Amino acid sequence: MDRSVNNMSVALFGGTFNPIHNGHLRIAVELAEQLDVESLRMIPCALPPHREALTVSAEQRLQMLKAAIENQPRLVADEIELQRQGPSYTIDTLRQVRAEITSDTPLYLCLGMDVLATIDSWHQWQQLTDYCHLVISARPDHNMPQQGALAEWVSQRRCDDLQQLKSSSAGKLYFCETSMLAISSTQIRDKVSRGDAIDYLTPAAVVNYIQQNYLYE
DSSP, X not given: OOOOOOSSOEEEEEEOOTTOOHHHHHHHHHHHHHHTOSOEEXXXXXXXXXXXXXXXXXXXHHHHHHHHXXXXXXXXXXXXXXXXXXXXXXXXXXXXXXXXXXXTSOXXXXXXXXXHTTGGGSTTGGGGGGTOEEEEEOBXXXXXXXXXXXXXXHHHHBOOOHHHHHTSSSXXXXXXXXXXOSOOHHHHHHHHHHTOOOBTTBOHHHHHHHHHXXXXX
16 A cells, blocks of 8 residues: 555554454444544554464455455555564554654554553553554453553553544553444354354455455365
């Protein structure tokens, strides 16, 4: 995609997307609307540092993502992490994106509450807000960190005013409500391995790609 320099706010939504599903897409659309960004960049992780090696290639996950969002004008597939060598550290992605946009452009990194709970295990996690705002989607089975270094870090950066968040380029954490569809990539992979239908869990184009390439069997 064309990541040309502009003054529009930028939102990033990363994941393994193995495979992309309707739960991901619903959250992405709602985040793009709430943050009022022209586009939300969905970034497949090439080599997840905290997960076992994936049986489906990064290129295949990218193709499924592109197929899923073909008719979603505000959602964009971004290959930034697939173009780098080594583990896909988020801090490196943020530095690269920040270098491509103006210093006063708001940059949002969209995460789930489940991810926030373990973000202190990430590479250089305390520097994330040097480059962006974190926008955290609530999860019914995960609570905000209550104690320790992570809880203090969150408390120091928390912002409950969306307009205040939009008025600065980085440095804050904002918690928002998004629709949580009861769909997971694990559920889809398990259904495919059992020969069960996955229609309506992920877009038809993704279902077709999985079937045509014999993925997850």
